[in-house]
Amino acid sequence: MKIKMSICLRCLLIFLFFVPVIGIAGCISIQLIAPYDQKTDDGVTNLQKVTAEFFTKIERQGGSLPDDYKNHSKFYDDSKIALSVLLVRASAISNNIKTVKELESLSQQFKKLEEDHKKFGIPQAAVPQLEFAFNRTFRAILTLEVAKKEPKP
């Protein structure tokens, strides 16, 4: 009798110990940074395409003087809207502060580009360097976003 109870008690103790531990270990995974977001990826990629089209157009026409700015106001308006959409979405995702800051930085770049376009224009020689600077930011945002995907086992 005593031996039977001892075995039963041991079984119960093992069960009581392992099951919660397994349960906890199975549930816990650390989330230091937001997960991958397809819409952010698509939105940034699309904005990069639109920006590339703008720079190509400016380069083809031999640069853009300050007076020519008004012919490109739609590009600046559309970019502002696209960035606003991206920022609102990124801000709504938790642990996503890095992507939010990157989008804010990109937003500043567009704002600065618009101001400088109005004041100084965009010479043809400056277009490649502008494109490099913007692509660097786009690349940074997309590199981080893609890295957030679940690692392959």
Place this chain on the structure above:
Amino acid sequence: MVQASANSLIKGGKQAKEYATHEYTQFISDIEHVQTMAEQKLVTKDVAQYLVEQHKLSMRAVLLTIEGLGEISVQNAINAGMKVLNDALIASLGTAFQALKFTL
């Protein structure tokens, strides 16, 4: 468990290093190019200035990405370790249950 975490950290660290090296090298090259254009009067001083500002703003995003890659690397390393622990516990529990059945 330690091996799984370490492998994950090494992989993540390598990715961040490659990315950072490439971007820093490109940034330096771009700034030098802007300087050359200004010296050769291909662009005005004002335009050269705003090009440098654009590059500086873009590097802010690069630094944020490097930080983010580091965080992802740590996250994946911890989760890799947790997975090994989890698998080991399940294996132990499975074995324990088999032993129990045999004894009973």
